[in-house]
Amino acid sequence: MIDISKLLSQLLYNPNDPVLFNSAFFIYFFAFFLLCYQLVSGSKTGRVWVFTLFSLYFFYKACNYYVGLVILSAIVDYNLSHWIHRSTSASKKKALLVFSILINIGMLFYFKYTDFFIGIVNDIGMGHFRPLHLLLPIGISFYTFENLSYTIDVYRGEFEPIEDFMDYLFFLSFFPKLMMGPIVRAADFIPQIYKPYHLDATDVGKGMALIISGLFKKVVISDFIYLNFVQYIFDDPTKHTGFECLMGVYGYALVIYCDFSGYSDMAIGIARWTGFKIPANFDSPYQSASITEFWRRWHISLSSWLRDYIYIPLGGNRKGTVRQYINLALTMLIGGFWHGASWNFIFWGGMHGSALAVDKVRLTWLKATGGIQRAGLSKVYRLLGILFTFHFVCFCWIFFKATTFEAAWTLIRQIVYNFQPDVWLEFYQGYAQVVWLMLLGYFLHFLPVRSEDWFERSLSRVPVWAGVLIMVSFIWLLAQVKTLQPMIPIYFQF
Incomplete structure (x- = not known):
């Protein structure tokens, strides 16, 4: 008989058992994903939604509520890229780009480098601050660089901003590369979303x-x-x-x-x-x-x-x-x-x-x-x-x-x-x-x-x-x- 409570516990975030490509959990996850993906393979919208939902769940399973950072950063850069593209003022474009860079680097800096600089300040005798001991969100360095390259490419006029927000969230959360790369450029990835699914x-x-x-x-x-x-x-x-x-x-x-x-x-x-x-x-x-x-x-x-x-x-x-x-x-x-x-x-x-x-x-x-x-x-x-x-x-x-x-x-x-x-x-x-x-x-x-x-x-x-x-x-x-x-x-x- 199936133990429902044990099954549910396997589906929830466990800090002592992160989901890895070489784990037993991932084999079942990937098999179920492929089944669902094949069912909607004929629809671009269906593929995007299924892939995005599975990707966000995969990220939740890896680092709990930090999945919200991926969604938040997607919302911010999706909108900023459109404002940059629509703006006719060069100074406004540059200001929006700087704001995007500050937001992305600021988030990365806060989680990854705050304790490092607190330690420097304490070591040189300029203060006695307690380290925050923040948990580093998995993959933040990778998707931060992807966000930055996207808004910079839009600013340079090398890539037009994506119309559908779900397409951008799909690109950013794409689970095969979300946590450890490779760092993928939107210009290389986004056009593939609109091609019919074909596997030879x-x-x-x-x-x-x-x-x-x-x-x-x-x-x-x-x-x-x-x-x-x-x-x-x-x-x-x-x-x-x-x-x-x-x-x-x-x-x-x-x-x-x-x-x-x-x-x-x-x-x-x-x-x-x-x-x-x-x-x-x-x-x-x-x-x-x-x-x-x-x-x-x-x-x-x-x-x-x-x-x-x-x-x-x-x-x-x-x-x-x-x-x-x-x-x-x-x-x-x-x-x-x-x-x-x-x-x-x-x-x-x-x-x-x-x-x-x-x-x-x-x-x-x-x-x-x-x-x-x-x-x-x-x-x-x-x-x-x-x-x-x-x-x-x-x-x-x-x-x-x-x-x-x-x-x-x-x-x-x-x-x-x-x-x-x-x-x-x-x-x-x-x-x-x-x-x-x-x-x-x-x-x-x-x-x-x-x-x-x-x-x-x-x-x-x-x-x-x-x-x-x-x-x-x-x-x-x-x-x-x-x-x-x-x-x-x-x-x-x-």
Whole structure:
């Protein structure tokens, strides 16, 4: 007999059991959603309402009454965009845009950075204020940037405001990307709403490939390596040799990539099954031969957003070389601060900004001397570039992951002064499964793009019943290897 009270409790918000793509609850949620979505697939209005209601419920299940912030921000920016578009006064347009920016950034600042600045004020002796300890609404950094890009595009005349409010709320609350991105532009998403719903074999195959690869990266590789190895290293580096700490850094580089890109893949795959194409958010970033290339491959939706709405408005490369380097540094500092209210994140962003500026100097010199052609043809040069870029990124990840500067420098000191490479056999014997999973993860990461295309084409050719069987079998397999302790995605906190 069904326990109604227990069933209802499963449907209500539970702070100890957030809804995740790899949770059992989401499987039932998504199956019921697909059923309802198919029933109204022939109606644009029906699709929008069903998707929006399910998205808002999904967000409620993840963060309770903070779902109201999504609705409120949609109301504000929907109306502001129309006022900006209708206004004939340039000064009024600008004032409305500034108001939109202040509202959106103000809301993000209040929830995410208030305690950080209270701490600064207290530390410099200007007051003794109590931190507010506000709960950070999940996904606020992502949908805030989507709101900003929408109103800015309307102000620039690059996009006309949406007529139907429900269409805008649908865009903003679209549950596959609501909580962890990718950051989607209205200009890319909104036109797809008005197209007839159509799903072909390519969509099914690509969606299935992305969901399977995303779940594998997140559940099998990222969660296992973090829970069984990486967390111990970063919790107290002094208990481990420098060799183990270095392996922990390599492990974290794989963990954060598989965690975030895995979730992005699942979001894009789910969207593909519902008739929406979202651009890729990652492109094998550790194959990059320079830090500039890395930021073209890592968190592409964020790096392109920072470029279009911060770097270029600051002047980009149009106001001289020195100003270009300053603009790069400022953009990446803001990007670091976007990740969290911590000096570690600001320092992480500053290091990447400085590296981008240095790389611009290198590229300018190569171009001036004609060496860029020779360098581009040199496989050795590219291999060295990949190794250097990867290790620089790993060095930066230490500050990204560590809770304090002292913790980061403690781990670095262990690597430099207490390396002890002779423990490698003991390390392997203690972490054999972790080692093999790390090797598998990096091997898959460095596979050529054509292998991904082959996987997608293969799944596109299977009949529907076989596709269902593959998905059910894969989910069953995940249930067997899934860790008992639920692993909250890293970018949930951003």
